[in-house]
Amino acid sequence: QKEVEQDPGPLSVPEGAIVSLNCTYSNSAFQYFMWYRQYSRKGPELLMYTYSSGNKEDGRFTAQVDKSSKYISLFIRDSQPSDSATYLCAMKGNTGFQKLVFGTGTRLLVSP
Amino acid sequence: EPEVTQTPSHQVTQMGQEVILRCVPISNHLYFYWYRQILGQKVEFLVSFYNNEISEKSEIFDDQFSVERPDGSNFTLKIRSTKLEDSAMYFCASSEQGWNEKLFFGSGTQLSVL
Numbered sequence: 001q002k003e004v005e006q007d008p009g010p011l012s013v014p015e016g017a018i019v020s021l022n023c024t025y026s027n028s029a030f031q032y033f034m035w036y037r038q039y040s041r042k043g044p045e046l047l048m049y050t051y052s053s054g055n056k057e058d059g060r061f062t063a064q065v066d067k068s069s070k071y072i073s074l075f076i077r078d079s080q081p082s083d084s085a086t087y088l089c090a091m092k093g094n095t096g097f098q099k100l101v102f103g104t105g106t107r108l109l110v111s112p
Numbered sequence: 113e114p115e116v117t118q119t120p121s122h123q124v125t126q127m128g129q130e131v132i133l134r135c136v137p138i139s140n141h142l143y144f145y146w147y148r149q150i151l152g153q154k155v156e157f158l159v160s161f162y163n164n165e166i167s168e169k170s171e172i173f174d175d176q177f178s179v180e181r182p183d184g185s186n187f188t189l190k191i192r193s194t195k196l197e198d199s200a201m202y203f204c205a206s207s208e209q210g211w212n213e214k215l216f217f218g219s220g221t222q223l224s225v226l
Contacts (some may be wrong), residue, residue, distance in 0.1 A: 036217075043116075043203050043217035044155065088155065099168055100147075100215065102155040 003027050006089055006103030015112050019076040023089035023103045026070065030091040030101070033065050035074045038086045038105065047087075048074065079110045114138045116218035118204050124224045125194055133189045133221045135204030144187045145205040145215065146179065148172070155203065161187065194225045 006023045013019055021035075032051050036044035048063035050056045050072075056063045064073040072091075076083055086105040117136040125131050137144050146158040160167040161179050178190045187206075191198055201220040207213040 034214075041201075041220070041222070043118075043205075043219045046214055046216065049214050090155075099157045099160065099170075100155075101157070104154050 004089065004091065004101050004103045007106055008104050010107040010109050012109045012111065013079055015079060015081060015110055017079050017110070019074075019079050019083070019108060019110075021074045021076075021087050021089075021106050021108070023072050023091075024070055025072075025091060025101075027091075027093070027101075028067075028070070029093040029095075031094050032092050033063070033072050034090040034100070035061075035063055036088040036090060036102075038088055040086075044088055044090075076108075079108075081110050081112050084108055084110045116204055116206055116216055118202075118218035118221050120221060121219065122222045122224070124226065127196055127225055128193050131191050131194055131223065133191075133202050133204075133223070135187045135189075135218055136185050137187055137204065137206035138208075138216060139185070141206035141208050141216075143167075143207045143209070143213070144179075144181070145207075146189045147203045147205060147217070148200040149203065149220075150197075150200045158189075158202075191223075194223075196225050199223055199225045 004025045035048040038044045050063050053065045053067045060077045062075040086107045088105045089103040090100040119134045144161045149155045157170050159169040159173045176192045180188050203220045204218045205215045207215050
């Protein structure tokens with residue numbers, strides 16, 4: 001079983017739709033969960049950073065963590081064409097500095 | 113807005129040659145990292161660096177790789193004898209504090225080994 005699993009997509013939605021992106025993981029030691037956005041040929045850009053189970057909201061983005069199910073989600077409300085990018089989940093445990101473990105990324109396409 | 117800067121954006125080299133990838137982390141950050149992404153694959157951790165020494169490294173980071181902070185602003189990754197499989201996008205990252213801090217990535221250097 002892979003440590004972090006993420007559907008590569010592509011996920012195509014119309015402008016204004018609510019987008020749901022998900023990752024599952026197998027390592028119960030993971031405690032910190034992040035979502036990054038990556039545009040083509042660019043570096044990952046941090047969107048959301050969460051610790052512990054529950055929801056965290058920032059503008060149109062909501063990150064959800066369910067540690068009991070080892071499942072994390074990112075919701076994007078009122079999606080825009082500019083949201084078209086690859087979304088990477090990443091996670092780490094309590095030990096080690098910043099050895100993030102990434103998912104493969106989900107490619108999102110928002111059409112006008 | 114402060115950002116991590118990487119140069120060059122694209123580096124082409126012949127197999128067996130040495131390459132140095134350069135990064136300027138965000139100025140008040142103390143922790144530095146290299147990650148890589150082979151085309152179509154996951155972003156993978158290579159090495160973390162703090163207080164002028166390696167804190168952690170992955171199995172990928174073998175004796176062919178080394179990192180250095182040659183002065184107060186630059187952070188470099190050297191590959192001594194490049195292999196075809198070293199072709200990847202290499203990302204530098206930095207964070208202000210240690211393990212519970214947010215990581216900020218540069219735009220990457222695309223390394224092509226021919």
